[in-house]
Amino acid sequence: MSEFAYGGSVRASPDPGSCTDAEWSDYVFNRAGSPGIKREWWCHIASGYWFIVERDTLRDVVLATFPADAARKGFIPPVPAP
Amino acid sequence: MPYRLLRFGLSRKHPEPPMFRRHAALRGSYDAVIIGAGGHGLASAYYLARDHGMRNVAVLEKGYIGGGNTGRNTTIIRSNYLTPEGVKFYDESVRLWQDLSEDFDLNLFYSTRGHFTLAHTDAAMRTMRWRAEVNKHFGVRSEAVDADFVKRMIPMIDITCAHHAPIVGALYHAPGAIARHDAVAWGYGRGADRRGVEIHQQTEVTGIRTQGGKVAGVETSRGFIATPKVLCAVAGYTPRILDMVGLRTPIYIHPLQAMVSEPVKPWLDPIIVSGSLHVYVSQTARGELVMGASLDPYELHQARSTLDFVEGLSAHMLDMFPFLGEVKINRQWAGLADMTPDFAPIMGVTPLEGFYLDAGWGTWGFKATPVCGKTMSHTVATGRNHPLIEGFTIDRFSRYMLTGEKGAASVGH
Numbered sequence: 001m002s003e004f005a006y007g008g009s010v011r012a013s014p015d016p017g018s019c020t021d022a023e024w025s026d027y028v029f030n031r032a033g034s035p036g037i038k039r040e041w042w043c044h045i046a047s048g049y050w051f052i053v054e055r056d057t058l059r060d061v062v063l064a065t066f067p068a069d070a071a072r073k074g075f076i077p078p079v080p081a082p
Numbered sequence: 083m084p085y086r087l088l089r090f091g092l093s094r095k096h097p098e099p100p101m102f103r104r105h106a107a108l109r110g111s112y113d114a115v116i117i118g119a120g121g122h123g124l125a126s127a128y129y130l131a132r133d134h135g136m137r138n139v140a141v142l143e144k145g146y147i148g149g150g151n152t153g154r155n156t157t158i159i160r161s162n163y164l165t166p167e168g169v170k171f172y173d174e175s176v177r178l179w180q181d182l183s184e185d186f187d188l189n190l191f192y193s194t195r196g197h198f199t200l201a202h203t204d205a206a207m208r209t210m211r212w213r214a215e216v217n218k219h220f221g222v223r224s225e226a227v228d229a230d231f232v233k234r235m236i237p238m239i240d241i242t243c244a245h246h247a248p249i250v251g252a253l254y255h256a257p258g259a260i261a262r263h264d265a266v267a268w269g270y271g272r273g274a275d276r277r278g279v280e281i282h283q284q285t286e287v288t289g290i291r292t293q294g295g296k297v298a299g300v301e302t303s304r305g306f307i308a309t310p311k312v313l314c315a316v317a318g319y320t321p322r323i324l325d326m327v328g329l330r331t332p333i334y335i336h337p338l339q340a341m342v343s344e345p346v347k348p349w350l351d352p353i354i355v356s357g358s359l360h361v362y363v364s365q366t367a368r369g370e371l372v373m374g375a376s377l378d379p380y381e382l383h384q385a386r387s388t389l390d391f392v393e394g395l396s397a398h399m400l401d402m403f404p405f406l407g408e409v410k411i412n413r414q415w416a417g418l419a420d421m422t423p424d425f426a427p428i429m430g431v432t433p434l435e436g437f438y439l440d441a442g443w444g445t446w447g448f449k450a451t452p453v454c455g456k457t458m459s460h461t462v463a464t465g466r467n468h469p470l471i472e473g474f475t476i477d478r479f480s481r482y483m484l485t486g487e488k489g490a491a492s493v494g495h
Binding site: 002005006009021022025026028029030031032033034035038040057058059060 | 320321322324325330331332333334335379380381382383384386420423479480481482
């Protein structure tokens with residue numbers, strides 16, 4: 001039992017109506033797998049609240065958090081240099 | 083007392099034959115370079131030298147031999163998979179495992195114990211029957227069994243699992259076995275070393291040079307090596323190496339933890355897996371219970387182990403075996419699992435000529451060590467994928483032709 005659930009990296013989807021099969025499979029399957037500072041979806045299980053976390057996936061340190069609609073509203077601050 | 087023994091005892095030096103040669107220098111070029119001296123990398127080197135006459139090979143290891151996932155797994159060997167590609171592949175591995183101790187003249191403590199995948203629901207039993215039928219079709223000994231059979235073979239189990247998740251049956255796989263995990267790396271390593279392969283520890287790959295769309299060489303912490311063939315077999319570090327050649331894959335890295343108890347008297351013959359309880363356990367020749375559970379549910383590139391893992395796994399172990407309450411946990415650790423969306427590996431040639439990949443081994447790599455060595459050495463030597471790995475190509479995702487083995491993975495996800 002965990003208080004928070006991981007929802008994967010924040011990734012921009014290509015337009016499914018106009019992208020190629022290769023672009024779509026790249027979006028569906030491929031990942032940026034190396035360690036680094038990533039923006040991720042996390043959910044607070046008790047309240048069902050989804051939000052974005054900026055986390056160093058090598059050191060497991062949370063650097064910042066944003067509300068879920070930060071992505072939708074286009075407000076994504078640049079990732080700080082490592 | 084024999085004279086030689088007396089003389090040995092009185093001499094000032096007691097030389098032991100070393101397992102491997104230590105090479106002072108890295109040569110400027112090799113016919114092939116293998117990145118990663120774990121079980122897979124060393125097995126590939128062994129078969130390259132033994133079966134394909136390629137001895138001018140270097141295996142580069144940034145840490146120590148078998149220090150990665152080869153030294154961190156829970157040592158289960160089985161072939162009771164779900165897809166035809168998977169069953170044929172892992173069955174070949176089990177066959178190879180059985181003769182390895184003799185081939186190596188090294189005791190791998192390979193022990194056939196029988197393997198139970200417990201079903202706690204009717205839906206789970208359906209999957210067990212499916213796996214049993216696919217297995218039988220390819221001559222692999224697996225069968226769906228009922229709860230009575232489970233209770234007879236494992237008398238000490240609480241068949242009700244503390245009334246939380248009663249066992250309704252299981253997939254019983256008689257060839258299931260365990261072995262001493264790092265011994266396979268030592269065995270393959272020594273065999274490769276004796277045939278001329280060079281193993282270089284404390285040697286980190288920092289870059290891969292290409293020219294005209296082909297591999298030209300490898301940059302290391304000890305200098306540049308020219309080579310036309312590179313095999314990447316680094317498990318949890320795969321994305322970092324792939325960044326060096328600009329290759330994208332679905333691989334994502336999560337920690338996988340494990341723990342081991344103090345030694346106790348032998349009471350558990352078979353290997354037990356429960357997908358519902360997220361537990362797998364076996365008892366080693368030394369009496370220790372080696373236990374594992376699900377992947378950590380988030381990406382992390384650190385092999386660290388946590389208290390909540392031990393607490394959660396212990397609770398589920400006690401559901402099945404309540405009498406273990408006083409047994410102490412001696413040690414806990416983790417490895418870095420390179421996961422794929424279909425729970426099948428990524429093996430073979432890549433779009434970069436001369437660059438071969440053996441990755442995406444997630445939580446299912448240890449059992450495949452011998453067949454991986456055999457198929458990857460063939461692939462590297464000939465430049466073409468071995469038939470047994472055709473279901474595991476890197477391009478299957480772009481073709482939407484996944485090899486779906488999630489139903490046969492023993493690790494919770």
